[in-house]
Amino acid sequence: MVQVYRANQEGLPANDRGLAYGDGxxxxxxxxGPRAALLPWHLERLxxxxxxxxxxxxxxxxxxLLTQALADYAGHYGGGRWILKVTLTRGAGGRGYRPDKHMEPNLLLVHAPAPPHPPVAGVTVDFSPVPLTVNPMLSGIKSLNRLEQVMAARELGGDLFEVLMSNAEGHVVEGTRTNLFVATEEGWLTPPQSTLAVAGVMRRVVLEHLWSAGEPVTEAPVTLEVLMSERCKGVCLTNSVLGxxxxxxxxxxxxxxxxxxxxxxxLSTEME
Structure with missing residues (x-):
């Protein structure tokens, strides 16, 4: 059984492993309102x-627990769009890296207003000098270890909406908070899940729709040469909040x- 901590209650214990080691x-x-259209996908990934x-x-x-939280917090936003942030940690206790075998997971629930829709006319994106390292054992997991994204996100501001991060091989992998789809004459191109720090829920939804529609889509490394050449016919970023x-x-x-x-x-260009 998980221990639940809500935004309006006392916070996580000081010895929570999520705080100490990013263990979660x-x-x-x-x-x-009280409805989250992508809740099944979030639950599956979690x-x-x-x-x-x-x-x-x-x-x-x-x-x-999440369904109850959605019902409880929806009233703060008058039926409008809002965000439920869910943090799951291994629990509290254990000295050093080795976890206590008898600890119970902690679940922290926090709500916040939804960000504004990105402009329909498109956004400005650049490349980040911060390299992205993906441990194969942790690829795709939306863990609490997001320090590389934090460092890269310091560049954002003004008209710059996002920066794209590359791995040690020089392949462009993802943004600080987004996954990447590239339009080419051959079809859609997206980096393989095994190379991703975070395999996003919206990325999964988009892939399922493309496969269902019979659209050509390839999961393969994306290089700077492709992105900056005539082969690139457009770029889209995906995120479960931003669409x-x-x-x-x-x-x-x-x-x-x-x-x-x-x-x-x-979907509309302004994700509902």
Missing amino acids: LFETILAE NRDAGRLGIPIVRGEIET IVPVRNLAGQALPVDNRLSLLCG
Whole structure:
């Protein structure tokens, strides 16, 4: 059984392993009123990745807790859009890195207003000098270890919406908070999940829609040469809160902007 901590209650214990070692996971869930359209995908990822880390949870218990939190907090936002931040840690206790075998997981629930929709006309993106290192054992997991993204995100501000991060091989992997889809004449290109620090929920939704529609999509390394060449016919960023965001300018290069990917996925350019 998990121990639940809510935003209006006392915080996590000082010896919580999430605070001490980043030993845990988090989900950022977009809601409208008491409804979160992508809740099943968030639950699936949270359950799967908790299993990969050896954090014992019961999906049904977590689903009940999140559904109740959605109902309880929705009134703060008058039926509008808002965010439920869910943090799961291994629990409190244990000296040093070795966890106590008998600890129970902690679940922290926090709510906040949703950010504004990105501009439909597209956003400005650049490349980050901060390298992204992905441990194969942790690839794709939205763990609490996000310091590289924090360092890269310090560059954001003004018209700069996002920066793209590259791995040791020089392949462009993802943004600080987004996954990447590249439009080419051959179809859509996106980095393989095994190379990702975070395999986003919206990335999964987009891939499922593309596969279902029979659209050509390839999971393969994305290079600077592809992104900055005529082969690149457009770039979209995906995020479960922001939706599908077209890029109009990449490192000074103007890109075509349309909402084709959003239409293929049955979404408006302003994610509902």
